[in-house]
Amino acid sequence: MANPYRYDHLSFEAFVDDMTFAKNARSAGETLPDFELPTVDGTTLSRADLEGTLALVVFGSKTCPMTITALPFLRSLHRTYGERVRFVLLYVHEAHPGERVTQPRALDEKVEHARAFGAETDVPFTIAVDTIDGDLHRALDDKPNAVFLVDREGRIAFRAL
Numbered sequence: 415m416a417n418p419y420r421y422d423h424l425s426f427e428a429f430v431d432d433m434t435f436a437k438n439a440r441s442a443g444e445t446l447p448d449f450e451l452p453t454v455d456g457t458t459l460s461r462a463d464l465e466g467t468l469a470l471v472v473f474g475s476k477t478c479p480m481t482i483t484a485l486p487f488l489r490s491l492h493r494t495y496g497e498r499v500r501f502v503l504l505y506v507h508e509a510h511p512g513e514r515v516t517q518p519r520a521l522d523e524k525v526e527h528a529r530a531f532g533a534e535t536d537v538p539f540t541i542a543v544d545t546i547d548g549d550l551h552r553a554l555d556d557k558p559n560a561v562f563l564v565d566r567e568g569r570i571a572f573r574a575l
Contacts, residue, residue, distance in 0.1 A: 422517055439555030445568050446471075447553045451504075451542045452521075454529040459502065459542040461568060469500040469564040473551060476531035478509035480559035485535055492538055501539035505531065506551040509558035521546045 450460040472488060474481030481503075492501050505528035511517040518524035521543070528543045544551045554562060563572040 422511055439573075442570050442572060444570050446562075446564055446570065447550065449550045451544060451550065452525055454505075454525065454532050454541045454543065459540060464500060464502075464564060465568050466566055467500045468498065468566060469502060471502045471504055471562045471564060473504050473506050473558060473560045474531075475506055475508045475558060476527060476534070477511055477515050478558045481509075482535070484559075485537070489536075489538060496539065503532075503537055503539065503541045504551065505541055505543045506556070506558060507548055518546065 446461050446464070448461050450458050453459050488501070505524065508515055508517050508527070515527070518527055524546055525543045528541050532541045548556060554560070557575055559575055561574050562570050565571045
């Protein structure tokens with residue numbers, strides 16, 4: 415596949431690159447870009463939907479081991495803070511595509527991956543699906559396992575891998 419964002423197999427270079435935020439990545443104090451994305455429940459999620467509330471935006475995919483291992487902790491956080499913080503899993507590209515789970519080539523296929531992931535892992539909060547080429551993901555920084563805490567005005571308050 416020619417697209418470096420939607421690779422067929424994880425390369426060593428991509429693996430190493432995933433260990434740190436890029437120098438030009440959005441950071442604390444900067445605002446989220448505008449977006450409107452489909453969710454697995456058939457609605458949409460936009461930046462405007464997050465304004466006025468605290469939001470925890472977590473990147474993930476069904477082939478990301480960091481996503482899978484973080485889910486018990488995220489469920490616990492959601493149980494504790496879910497009434498005060500909007501939790502969103504942004505479904506991004508497949509971190510480790512292969513024979514069993516391939517990299518989606520169209521948005522409807524990506525939505526199906528996200529829907530299956532949500533059902534298989536019992537994610538109790540919104541799963542939004544980024545564009546096929548990861549427009550929001552890449553605008554923030556295309557690490558497969560990042561998390562952004564966003565304040566009520568849509569500014570990034572904290573980020574981590």
